[in-house]
Amino acid sequence: MTQFEKPDTRPTRPTFSSGPCTKFPGWSLDVLRGFSPGRSHRAKPEVEKLHAVIENSRRVLGIPDDYKIAITPASDTGAxxxxxxxxxGPRGVDVMAWEVFGQIWVFDIVAELRLPNVRVFESDFGDIPDLNEIDTDRDVVFTWNGTTSGVRIPDGDWIKDDRKGLTICDATxxxxxxxxxxxxxxxxxxxxxxVLGGEGAHGMLALSPRAVQRLESYRPERPLPKLFRIAKKGKVSQDPFVGKTVNTPSMLAVEDCLAALDWAEKIGGAKEMMARSDANLAAIEEWVEQTEWIDFLAAEKKIRSNxxxxxxxxxxxxxxxxxxxxWPIVKAVEKLLGDEDVxxxxxxxxxxxxxxxxWCGATVELADxxxxxxWLDWGYRTVRAQYQQEAA
Ligand SMILES: Cc1ncc(COP(=O)(O)O)c(C=O)c1O
Structure with a gap:
């Protein structure tokens, strides 16, 4: 078998999954030491922790003070x-999809909610629909970053400031x-x-004053399970927005999330997190430029995910x-690098x-x-040589 020389340097952390994503550098089980097993999530110190997740997220992300933020069940999907x-329901809907998760939201809207007056804008993997065709006087549903195609929305310039519809964005x-x-x-x-490298289980939902107004002025005809009930009798319940969650959260996951937010603040907040991701993307761009067998799935640089x-x-x-x-070739490369623990x-x-x-989010180190x-170059060339020898 053709032997290629293995690279000298190994990533310090081989965890490149796109979810759950790698922990922040320096993470260990010690960050969970504030966890109080067996305490009710309704006990004062525990509600304070849940509320701290909300307010620390607001601070790091720069979410306006008049937006309400809740912790929800069932991770981003739940939120x-x-x-x-x-x-x-009350307005027509424009929904965009250009990868797996957007397609799920289209299915929700068309096949499950069965809303009338829906316009679906779809693109192949690697591209996004024409944003100029989207009418923000209708409700608009979209994903900011398509995790399965590595394609993002470049900006929000196509969204009117005085829009009549609501923009509903999966930004996970x-x-x-x-x-x-x-x-x-x-x-x-x-x-x-x-991007925080926290645990699965819980989602977050931020609502603008106009979204809250919609909740208070419109009650969908359809039945809502308890897990989704955040408005009652024309009033939005305040509880979820101050840490009194709809049902029981994992306080272990909460402890972990607080540690991640702490790390985020210590390194310089979202600005530094964005810079870390940008640097990771730039390293891949440089490498792709020099490597003839690979390219980005994203058609254009400005929609490339970091x-x-x-x-x-x-x-x-x-x-x-x-x-x-x-797929077998891709999987063989993945297995080879996995077996090497790189x-x-x-x-x-x-x-x-x-x-x-x-995954190149903020918790991933540039050196890794x-x-x-x-290693990818080594792995691909090794697998290709194996196939070529088998065919010879
Ligand atoms: C864009 C997007 N939306 C939704 C989800 C579902 O997230 P969760 O499993 O946290 O519910 C994912 C997960 O990868 C995602 O990438």
Whole structure:
């Protein structure tokens, strides 16, 4: 078998998954020492912790003071579906999708909520729909960063300041690493398990004053499960916005989230987190430039994600093979680097195109990104040589 020389430097942390994402540098189980097992989440100190998650997130992310923020069940999906089920109905809806999660929200709106007057704007993996076609006098549903295609919305300029509709944005793989124009967004969701490197389980929902007004003036005809009930008799319940969650949260996950927010503040807040992600993306850009067998899935530089960086294979040898071989080749490279303990979980999402995806959010160290790219080159060339020898 052809032997290529292994790179000298190993990433200090091989965890490149796009969720749950790698912990902040220096994380250990010690960060959980403030956890009080067996305390009720309704006890005063525990409610204070939940409220601290809300207010510390507001501070780090620069969320305006007049936005309400809640901790929700069921991670980002729970937060986003809570928004869709509560808010949509009184206006026509424009929904955009260009990868797996956007497609899920389209399904929710069209097949589950069965709303009339919906316009769906879809693009292939690697691209986004034409934002000029979106009418923000209707309600607009979209994902800021498409985690499974590595494509992001470049800005919020297409959203009118005096819009009549609500903008409902799944920003789970964008927040903390990308600058978000809060005043352009009415309902924004995220989870702790992405850029913060926290745990799954809980989501966050931020609501603009106009979104709150919608909740207080419109009651959907459809039944709402208890988990989604944040408004009662025309009034928004204050409880979820001060840490009194709808149902029981994991206080262990809360402790972990507080530690991550603490780390974020110590390194310089969202500004520094964005700079870290940008530097990670720049390292990949430099490497892709020099490496002939790989390219970005994102069609244009300005829509390239700096968190979920998705790459496609453009090697003629790969492209000329039957498409049935494509995933097995990608998976073989992933296994090889996993067996070496240099990188785990970096194949593209199973419903995306065969290729590689490296999480580059703020918790990922630049030196680790640089190191893993050398290993990827080694891994791909090794697997390709194996296939070529088998064919010979
Ligand atoms: C853009 C996007 N939306 C929603 C989700 C679902 O998130 P969760 O599993 O936190 O509910 C993910 C997870 O990767 C995502 O990337």
């Amino acid at each position: 986003f579906e809570m928004a869709l089920w509560n808010l949509l 793989s964008a927040l903390f690493s990308m600058d978000i124009p809060w005043r352009k967004l009415d309902a924004v969701t995220w989870s702790w398990q992405k 968190t979920s960086v998705c790459l496609k294979l453009v090697d003629p040898w790969f492209m000329n093979r039957s498409s049935e071989d494509h 990188a785990y979980d970096f194949a593209n999402h199973r419903d995306s195109v065969p290729g590689f995806r490296f 990104v640089r190191a893993v790219l050398q």
